[in-house]
Amino acid sequence: MAFQTIATNFECFAVFRDDVLVRSGEGRALVKEYYRDAPRRVPLAKLNGEQDNVWREIQSTIDHIEQGDYLAAIAAYRFIFERLRGMAD
Incomplete structure (x- = not known):
């Protein structure tokens, strides 16, 4: 992944x-x-081999932001954190 994209x-x-x-x-x-x-x-995410999945979820969140669909962006953002929280348990 290009640094500029990140x-x-x-x-x-x-x-x-x-x-x-x-x-x-x-x-x-x-x-x-x-x-x-x-x-x-x-x-x-990296320890659990989930970095690619989390990255896709981040991209999805950004797509929602760029489309101005902030409610969907917030929901996607929450989903990412819930996923990460589950890895900690």
């Missing part, structure tokens, strides 16, 4: 976080959860 995807997530999620209590809670849990959970 950087663009993370930029998309950052804009979504800063322009959409932080405008609601639920969104702020998702952002807080991300910063609290992601450093521990994201490496689990």
Whole structure:
């Protein structure tokens, strides 16, 4: 995967976080959860051989963001974290 693609995807997530999620209590809670849990959970995808599946889910979330379907993007984002949370249990 090209570095530029990865950087663009993370930029998309950052804009979504800063322009959409932080405008609601639920969104702020998702952002807080991300910063609290992601450093521990994201490496689990690689340990469990799930990095390709998680990457596809990230791409799906980004597709929703780019289409302006923020409710679907939030649902997809939650699904990613639930999947990672399940790997930790």
